[in-house]
Structure formats: structure tokens, C-alpha cells
Amino acid sequence: MNKTSQTNEKPAFVLWFTGLSGAGKSTLADRVYERLTQSGRPIERLDGDSLRAAFPATGFSRKDRDEHIKRVGYMASRLEHHGVIVVASFISPYREARDFVRKLCRNFVEVYVDASLETCRKRDVKGLYKKAMAGQIQSFTGLDDPYEEPQHPEIIVKTDQQSIDQSEKTILDYIQRYL
């Protein structure tokens, strides 16, 4: 249906960070994004917090989360189709929604940002776990809403065992094939 517009010979790809709140998705995605911008390739950064700010009506029910992730994934796939590298960071807790996005994309690189719930709770950078445990937030991933771990992610980084630098290096090493 749509005309391809690869402006590079190198293929674009969608680098999709998934994991619990506080696992380090956005931090790592921001770092990798900054690094990739130096390549001069067209690139787009999509992040859960900023997309939810743009679409405040998005709730946290399974239906709302699924619809949100699928639509963001569709956008990522169309950008990829036109030669834009996409760096996306979303909790995206449900396997089926992530696999929906994977199927839309040509080169989908799933990065499982793995940190234990205990670690994320302790970090609690945004104070969300505290609120959730106080009952002020419902359907919180890892507490009263499930996180379905990726079964075959392209990359796993264990941010409670390795440094941010190490995690970043693991990701950059993997995506060299597209650069």
C-alpha cells in the first residue's frame, strides 16, 4: 500500500524497551538514543510518560494498555517503514501486545530491562510504588497488575546486577548489525 522510503542502505529498526516501572527503561533508552543521533540516521524517541502526557485519556485497564501499546507500535512500524530508527520505552506488560508490535515491524529488537520488583520498589524514582502500595494508584504493574516477562527477547539487561554503562554496551553491541 505504501511507498517505501529507505533513505539509507542500512535497515531501520525498532528498539523496544520493556520492563517494570523503575527498571531503567527510559534512562537506557535516552542514552542509546543520544548515541544513535550521532550516527546522522533519522531517529525517533517514543516514551511511555510523554505519550501518556499527550494522550491523558489513556487509562491503565488491560484494554486501555493494549490499545495504547498497539497504536504506539503501529506508529513505530510506519516510521521504521520509512527508514526511521525508533527507540521506544514502555512498560508494555502484556506479551500479546508486544508480539502484535513485533509482527508489524521488520526489525524488532526487544530489550528486556530486567530488575527485580524488590529493586524497583526500593528505587521508586517517581514515588509511584509508594502511592500504589498506599492504594492511591490501581492496576500498577508488578503489584496488582501482571508483568509478563518476554520469553525470547533479543536483549536482556539486568540493571540490578550490572551498571548502566554495562547495560548500554550490551545494547549497542547488539544493534551494531543495523548501523
Add this chain to the structure above:
Amino acid sequence: MNKTSQTNEKPAFVLWFTGLSGAGKSTLADRVYERLTQSGRPIERLDGDSLRAAFPATGFSRKDRDEHIKRVGYMASRLEHHGVIVVASFISPYREARDFVRKLCRNFVEVYVDASLETCRKRDVKGLYKKAMAGQIQSFTGLDDPYEEPQHPEIIVKTDQQSIDQSEKTILDYIQRYL
């Protein structure tokens, strides 16, 4: 936040067709899209029917329509940002949602595909008016749900008074500035 990736010196733009069901949005958008593909510019076609097929959970309440149009518009604006011309056809009945999209885009060209309700009812290409009037479809634009006409569209084509060829020419003449 995002790196610009204009691959052409010519600016991209978002050509947004709005109007009643049966007014001729998709027909005209398909024609203009085909013509534009000959330019070799990167281009994306977004259509109401195919997007709703991809996201079947999208309903027809005001909230659902608004969310749908805003998200599609966001996608259009990101594609435009990366130098992709977007040809979009959606009933998009609410002014506020269309203006939301306009503000996101750099070059937003609103095409009001204007045909009277009477004409659209008579055409009824998809048999939807018949179903709506039989009460089998609720919240149908123009019947029990409003269509808010654009107040300052860049282009108006009156498909009940001019031929498809004439309408197509009106649109192509306008967008020459971007080609």
C-alpha cells in the same frame, strides 16, 4: 527532542481529508496519493476504514473518535517531521480534534470534502446510511452524531457539484507549493 530527517529540501505536509461518510474522501485521497507516489517522495496513506480494521476496539463515542483522530494525527505529524508526506482520510467530525492535529503538524492542509447529507445518503456506497436509518448503527455522523464543518479549511471540494477530476485538480493545484 527528535532529530529532524528531512531527506528533501521540499517540505513534507499532511493532507487531511474530512467530510461525511460517502462524500468521496477515500476516492479522492487514493487518487492524489497515486499521483504523489510518482514524485518519488516518501509518502504514507492513512485511511479511516483500514485504521479501524487494525484497531477494532475503537468505538464511535465522542471520546473514542477523539482519541482515535488525535492518535492518528500524532502519527501523521511524526511522519511529516521525518519528511514523509501523509495523505489521510477520516470523517473526523469534531473541529477540536482536527485542530489538535493541525497544531501538531508543520504544514497541515485540511481538505473539506463537502457533499450534502442528502447526496451522501443517496450514494450510500457502503450501505451504512441504510443500516443507520434502520437503527442498526448508532452515533452515525450526520444522522444522530454531529459533523462540525471546517471553518477555515485550506481546500474545499464540492463533490456533489463538481466532478472527481475537477476536485482532484483543485487539490493538486493547491499542493503544488510543496512539490
